[in-house]
Amino acid sequence: xxxxxxxxxxxxxxxxxxxxxxxxxxxxxxxxxxxxxxxxxxxxxxxxxxxxxxxxxxxxxxxxxxxx
Ligand SMILES: [Zn+2]
Numbered sequence: 001x002x003x004x005x006x007x008x009x010x011x012x013x014x015x016x017x018x019x020x021x022x023x024x025x026x027x028x029x030x031x032x033x034x035x036x037x038x039x040x041x042x043x044x045x046x047x048x049x050x051x052x053x054x055x056x057x058x059x060x061x062x063x064x065x066x067x068x
Contacts, residue, residue, distance in 0.1 A: 047062045
């Protein structure tokens with residue numbers, strides 16, 4: 001499922017739960033590490049995004065616990 005995403009699509013929908021598709025809300029922003037964590041409103045899954053060299057946010061991990 002994840003491999004089918006295009007770059008454009010990812011930019012538009014950077015905040016969608018990979019599990020249930022619900023909109024994500026910002027949980028934590030870590031500018032020092034170029035990282036942000038979003039949380040699903042419905043199933044409470046944490047999504048960790050990191051910024052790549054081009055400045056795009058990429059999903060690095062999704063987990064039920066935010067092990068920062
Ligand atoms: Zn969800």
